[in-house]
Amino acid sequence: MRRLAFIALVCALLAPGIAAAVQPDEILKDPVLEARARHLSEELRCMVCQNQSIDDSAAPLARDLRLLVRRRLEAGDTDRQVLDFLVARYGDFVLLKPPFKLETLLLWGLPPAALIAGLIALFAMARQRKTANLQPSALTADEQKRLSALVGPGTPEP
Amino acid sequence: MIPELGHYALVLALALGLIQSVAPAIGARYRDASLMRLADSTALMQFFFVALSFAALTASYVTSDFSVANVYENSHSMMPLIYKMTSVWGNHEGSMLLWVLILAVFGAGVAAFGANLPTRLKALVLAVQSWIACAFYLFILLTSNPFLRLAQAPFEGRDLNPILQDPGLAIHPPLLYLGYVGFSIAFSFAIAALIEGRIDAAWARWVRPWTLAAWMFLTLGIAMGSYWAYYTLGWGGFWFWDPVENASLMPWLAGTALLHSAVVMEKRNALKIWTILLAILTFSLSLIGTFLVRSGVLTSVHAFATDPTRGVFILAILVLFIGGSLTLFAWRAPMLKQGGLFAPISREGALVFNNLFLTTACLTVFVGTLYPLALEALTGEKISVGPPFYDVTFGPLMLALIFAMPFGPLLAWKRGDLLGVAQRLMSAFALGLVAVGITFAIEGGQSVLAPFGIGLAFFVIAGSAVDLAERTGLFRVPLPTAARRAAGLPRSAWGTAVAHAGLALTLLGIIGAATWGTERIVALKPSQTVALSGYELTFQGLTQRRGPNYTAEVATFVVRRGGATIGVMEPSKRSFSARAMSTNEAALKMQGLGQLYLSIGDTEAGGALAVRLYYKPLVLLIWFGALVMMLGGALSLSDRRLRVGAPKPGKKPAARPAMQAAE
Numbered sequence: 001m002r003r004l005a006f007i008a009l010v011c012a013l014l015a016p017g018i019a020a021a022v023q024p025d026e027i028l029k030d031p032v033l034e035a036r037a038r039h040l041s042e043e044l045r046c047m048v049c050q051n052q053s054i055d056d057s058a059a060p061l062a063r064d065l066r067l068l069v070r071r072r073l074e075a076g077d078t079d080r081q082v083l084d085f086l087v088a089r090y091g092d093f094v095l096l097k098p099p100f101k102l103e104t105l106l107l108w109g110l111p112p113a114a115l116i117a118g119l120i121a122l123f124a125m126a127r128q129r130k131t132a133n134l135q136p137s138a139l140t141a142d143e144q145k146r147l148s149a150l151v152g153p154g155t156p157e158p
Numbered sequence: 159m160i161p162e163l164g165h166y167a168l169v170l171a172l173a174l175g176l177i178q179s180v181a182p183a184i185g186a187r188y189r190d191a192s193l194m195r196l197a198d199s200t201a202l203m204q205f206f207f208v209a210l211s212f213a214a215l216t217a218s219y220v221t222s223d224f225s226v227a228n229v230y231e232n233s234h235s236m237m238p239l240i241y242k243m244t245s246v247w248g249n250h251e252g253s254m255l256l257w258v259l260i261l262a263v264f265g266a267g268v269a270a271f272g273a274n275l276p277t278r279l280k281a282l283v284l285a286v287q288s289w290i291a292c293a294f295y296l297f298i299l300l301t302s303n304p305f306l307r308l309a310q311a312p313f314e315g316r317d318l319n320p321i322l323q324d325p326g327l328a329i330h331p332p333l334l335y336l337g338y339v340g341f342s343i344a345f346s347f348a349i350a351a352l353i354e355g356r357i358d359a360a361w362a363r364w365v366r367p368w369t370l371a372a373w374m375f376l377t378l379g380i381a382m383g384s385y386w387a388y389y390t391l392g393w394g395g396f397w398f399w400d401p402v403e404n405a406s407l408m409p410w411l412a413g414t415a416l417l418h419s420a421v422v423m424e425k426r427n428a429l430k431i432w433t434i435l436l437a438i439l440t441f442s443l444s445l446i447g448t449f450l451v452r453s454g455v456l457t458s459v460h461a462f463a464t465d466p467t468r469g470v471f472i473l474a475i476l477v478l479f480i481g482g483s484l485t486l487f488a489w490r491a492p493m494l495k496q497g498g499l500f501a502p503i504s505r506e507g508a509l510v511f512n513n514l515f516l517t518t519a520c521l522t523v524f525v526g527t528l529y530p531l532a533l534e535a536l537t538g539e540k541i542s543v544g545p546p547f548y549d550v551t552f553g554p555l556m557l558a559l560i561f562a563m564p565f566g567p568l569l570a571w572k573r574g575d576l577l578g579v580a581q582r583l584m585s586a587f588a589l590g591l592v593a594v595g596i597t598f599a600i601e602g603g604q605s606v607l608a609p610f611g612i613g614l615a616f617f618v619i620a621g622s623a624v625d626l627a628e629r630t631g632l633f634r635v636p637l638p639t640a641a642r643r644a645a646g647l648p649r650s651a652w653g654t655a656v657a658h659a660g661l662a663l664t665l666l667g668i669i670g671a672a673t674w675g676t677e678r679i680v681a682l683k684p685s686q687t688v689a690l691s692g693y694e695l696t697f698q699g700l701t702q703r704r705g706p707n708y709t710a711e712v713a714t715f716v717v718r719r720g721g722a723t724i725g726v727m728e729p730s731k732r733s734f735s736a737r738a739m740s741t742n743e744a745a746l747k748m749q750g751l752g753q754l755y756l757s758i759g760d761t762e763a764g765g766a767l768a769v770r771l772y773y774k775p776l777v778l779l780i781w782f783g784a785l786v787m788m789l790g791g792a793l794s795l796s797d798r799r800l801r802v803g804a805p806k807p808g809k810k811p812a813a814r815p816a817m818q819a820a821e
Contacts, residue, residue, distance in 0.1 A: 021393050023759065024681040024768050045542040050456065051400050053544060056393055096544025103539060107529045111522040111551055118514045126502045 021056050023063065028070055037070050040082055044069070045096050053096060161226050164214025165305040168255075171207040171262070172295040174200045178288035182281035186353075194281035198269040201284050204291065205266035212259045215304055216246050225311035228252065228304040234317040234736050236707040244327040245318040250452060250468075251304035253331060257448070258294045260332075260339040264368075265291065268343065275364060282350035283343075290342055293475045301468045317707065317736035326386030330379060334406055337376025338444040341413055343368040345441035348434045349483055352490040362424035362433065367795055369420060369437075373413045374791040380406050381784030392742040392757040394772045396671070396780055399545045401456045404527040405447030411520035412440040415513045422509050426571060428500060431491045432513070438487060442480040443520070449476050455531060501573040508566035508574075515559040522551045560614060560665065564621025567654050568628065583617075586624050590617030601674065608673040611665065618662035622655040649797040657790025664783030670752070670776025677773075681766035691773040693754060694718045695727065700767065708732040710743075713758050713767060717747060729758045751776050 022041075028034040041055035046062040054062040054069075065086070072082045086094050098104045139147065178200040185193025215228070219242045224230040232249045233242055247256040265287045272280050298304070347365045351357040383406070388396045397403065416436040422429045450456055453469030500506040526543045534540050564586060568579040594613035601609070627633065629651055630643040678690045684699040698714040712730040716723060727745035734740065744757040752775035759768030 022679050022770075024679050024766075025762070027679060043546050045544060051398070051542070051544060056391075056395060056398075091540070093540040093542055096542050097546035097550070098541045098543060103533060103537070104529075104541065107525055107543070108551075110525050111518055111555075114521050115514070115518045115555075118518065122502070122510060122514065 021058055021062070022066065026063070026066055026070065028074065033070070033073050036079060037066070037073055040069050040073075040079055041066055043083070043096055044086060045094050047090060047093060160214050160217050161223070161305040161307065164211040164218075165303070167207040167211040167214065168295060168299060168305075171204050171211065171258075172292060172299065174204045174207065175288045175292040175295055178204065179285055179292055181285075183285040186278045186281045186285070189278075191277065194277050197281050197284035197288075201262075201265040201269035201287070204288070205262040208255075208259050208262040212246075212255055215252060215255060216243060218305075219243060219246050222315065223311075224313070224315050225307050226304075227306045227308050230308060230312055230315050232318050233315040234707055235314060237318065237323070238706050240325070240328060241318060241323050245322070247331050248318050248322045248327055249304075251298070251302045253335075254294065254298050254302050254452070255304055256332065257335055257339060258291060258298065260335045261287070261291050261294065261342060264340060264343050268346075268368075272364075278354065279347075279350055279361075279364075282353055283346045286346035286349045287342065290346070290479065293478070297468075297471050297475065301471050314736070317734060320708070320732065320734040320737060320739050320741045321390060323734075323741075324386065324390060326382065326390065330383045330386055333375050333379030333382060335379075337372050337374075337379050337413075338406070338409060338447065340368065340372025340375060341409060341416075341437075341441045341444050343372070344416060344437040345483070348437035349486065351434060352486050355490055355493050357430055357434065357494055359424050359427045362420045365437065366417070366420050366424060369413065369416055370791050370795045373410070373417055374788045374795070376406070376410050376413060377784055377791065378788050380410060381781045385781050389744050389746060389755075390741070392744055393770065394675075394677075394744075394755045394774060396668075396777070399526070399543075399548045401527050402451055404523050405450045408443040408520055408523050408527075409440055409447060411516050411523065412436060412443050415516035415520070416440050418509045418512050418516075422506050426500065426506055428496065428506060429510070430494050430496060434491060434494070435487060436513070436517075438480075438483045442476075442483070443524075445472075445476050445479060449473060450527070500571070503569070503576050504574040505566065505569045505571045508562070508569050511562060512559065512566065515555055515562075519552055519555045519559070522548070522555065526551070557611075557614065560618060560661065563618055563658050563661070564625070567625045567651075567658075568621075582628060583621055583624060586617050586620035589620045590614065593617075605673050608669050611669040615662040615666045615669070618665075619659045622659040622662075626652070626655050650794045653790045653792075653794025653797070655790070656793055657787045660783045660786030660788075660790055662783070663779045663786055664781075667751075667776050667779030667781075667783060671774040671780065675772060675774045675777070678769075678771045680769055680771075681762055681764075682769050683764075683766045688769065688771055690771050692719060693749075693773065695756070695771060697767065697769070700761075703730075705732065707736065708734045713769075715745070715756060717754065727754065727756050729756045731758060748778065749773075751778050751782075753777050 022038075028037060038055060042053050044054045044065060046052045046054045046057035046059055046065070048059050048061050049057045052062075054065045069082055069086075072085060077085070083095070092098060098107060100108050178197050181193050181200075182197035185191070185196070217223075218226045218229050219233055220239065222229065222233060222235045222242070224233075228249065228251050232245045232252070237245070245252070247253040265284060268275075268280065268283060268287065272283075275283070344365050347361065347368075351361055380403075383403070384396045387398070388394060416433065419429050419433045419436055423433045449469070449472045453472055455469060526547055530541050530543055564583055565576070565579055568582060569576070590613040593616035594609045597609035597612045626644070626647075629647055630640045632640045632644075635643075676691045678688055680688050682688060682697040684697055687694050687696045689695075695715045695717050698716060701712050701714065703710045703712050710730045710732045712728050715727045715729075717725050717727055725747060727747055729745040730743045732741045732743060742757055744755055747754040747756075752773065755772040755774060757770050759770065761767050
């Protein structure tokens with residue numbers, strides 16, 4: 001709900017009259033290049049929006065970036081070069097998938113670490129239970145008394 | 159007068175809440191039955207007064223009383239009645255009032271339907287429930303009062319945000335809140351159990367229906383929100399990994415884990431401490447979700463810093479409840495006795511596996527949502543975490559979980575036979591492989607992963623069928639016997655099979671729409687035609703129409719398939735003068751399980767209209783699957799043992815066989 005409201009706000013401020021994301025005049029003639037452009041657009045963030053890719057965004061900045069990506073592709077850049085160019089210009093903020101480095105160590109590392117830690121903990125618990133299971137606990141005095149009553153007097157105590 | 163009445167009713171609710179926070183807890187401590195019973199009446203009266211307060215705000219909206227600041231800012235006299243009513247929660251203050259209303263509904267529910275609860279447990283549960291309620295009453299009264307008046311009443315309101323003028327607003331937030339807030343009951347039960355220092359299988363049986371109901375609402379709420387975004391935002395996406403969406407997904411993941419671990423606790427008296435922790439975490443995540451959405455911290459860390467009153471208040475509530483409950487947990491949980499041993503390969507083991515993966519998935523979403531905020535607050539460095547991150551982290555976890563899903567219900571309690579289960583699932587696995595083959599053959603290597611996803615979905619659906627067939631002895635015993643067994647099967651077994659199949663349907667929809675969806679973005683002049691996936695759409699022209707509080711520019715398209723006309727699609731743009739904003743209304747046309755999706759943009763200089771056309775095969779399954787999941791929940795909820803209620807300790811043995819038959 002809040003997201004919708006925010007997008008409405010962005011649209012109101014930046015793009016009078018909702019202009020949908022990719023416009024017909026932006027599309028490249030070469031379908032292979034265009035497909036690459038669309039794929040790259042999904043990985044890039046529209047920096048004035050709340051967590052929207054430039055492929056989805058109606059903001060003018062997103063349009064500029066889409067055109068920029070297409071110009072770089074037409075000039076013969078590889079996908080990697082386009083992304084590097086944009087990161088050099090706008091920083092890591094522009095990437096929707098943050099690069100793996102010291103600052104993002106926890107971001108990328110925590111989920112797998114939690115999974116592995118969970119598995120180890122479960123494994124340890126299962127082992128612990130197994131050993132606990134194997135050793136029968138000694139009879140209590142009460143149980144011993146009932147056993148003696150059943151077996152009869154004179155039976156040697158173990 | 160009416161707004162003041164509403165304001166006063168809320169203050170009375172707070173007063174009742176304060177009594178309910180203290181008196182029953184003291185009663186429980188000193189075993190004073192009359193003090194404990196007090197909670198029943200205060201819970202019902204709290205509900206009455208909050209409902210009155212909510213009704214007062216609704217009345218102010220319906221009568222367009224613009225002397226109330228909240229109504230002035232979010233309503234318009236020309237708005238249709240339905241939107242006047244939904245605007246009550248289409249803003250911060252009103253939505254918090256809805257939040258406490260639902261909290262009061264659940265509290266009254268426990269008071270009214272909890273007759274079979276032990277008196278002490280019930281009193282403590284209602285007391286804890288009231289602590290939460292008081293915190294939020296105070297939040298509303300001190301920082302977000304919807305009943306404040308303006309010195310001079312304006313003639314006209316500023317209108318509800320046009321994007322929110324949609325039937326989606328009537329359905330999505332109430333369902334979502336029913337889910338969020340419903341988990342508060344599980345939380346209150348957990349805290350009450352920790353205070354009492356006693357917890358048993360019966361506890362799980364009382365908690366399960368409430369958790370199940372909250373989970374159903376949340377499932378549907380998230381699905382409806384997704385569909386709303388899909389048709390409103392104009393480009394046909396259905397999930398964006400937006401922090402606001404993640405805020406609702408996290409309690410869902412934790413709640414799903416809680417549902418499953420509560421089963422283990424109820425049936426086998428194991429995983430007690432873990433279940434308590436999950437109940438605390440699930441509601442904590444609901445609170446964090448409320449904080450994220452309501453504090454403005456998401457828009458930017460700086461927006462939060464400039465007007466921190468509300469944010470700091472919710473943050474304080476968060477710290478108090480999450481910190482307090484976890485401290486209580488750390489102190490009391492070791493005193494709870496663990497019971498019910500089981501081998502790693504068993505139904506319990508499978509449910510533990512489910513919990514491990516669901517909580518890890520939840521942690522992934524949590525880290526992905528909060529990491530950028532934390533990093534920016536600590537170092538000032540800004541990073542973005544978007545769909546590509548979740549595709550490589552959340553995706554594999556869920557796929558592994560879905561693959562394991564058919565195995566769980568087939569494994570025996572205590573000690574299972576994985577090989578035997580795998581053999582019984584052979585037919586399902588074979589069907590999955592056939593589905594992979596057929597998908598490959600049809601799409602011709604367009605995507606490598608998608609056919610395996612389709613195969614996985616079919617494996618899970620067939621796995622659910624195998625589960626039911628095994629339980630009823632279908633193909634082994636005569637058909638009438640199997641039918642009789644099917645009728646006698648506990649509803650919860652049906653619920654499991656149906657809900658699991660529902661998740662597989664959603665998976666089918668996601669893969670179908672994401673992989674084989676096609677699109678055309680073109681500029682069209684009247685009488686020109688655009689073709690996509692065998693459909694031909696001819697643009698007839700633009701017409702102007704008047705709505706109650708907007709003007710619409712409607713584009714008419716005739717849709718043909720194979721030369722035959724199959725209908726008309728009319729996407730439009732609406733302009734709302736009160737806020738000088740416009741919205742985009744996409745036109746949708748169902749084609750089997752897929753949809754044609756058409757939205758329009760601006761008219762270009764040459765008179766051509768920008769048009770976006772999508773064909774999304776199987777897309778309806780995404781939300782239909784969620785409905786099926788909810789149906790599974792409803793079946794489980796209608797299970798006899800949940801309706802009958804938990805057996806009281808010391809009940810006559812004669813009542814036992816009926817209970818066991820239902821297991």
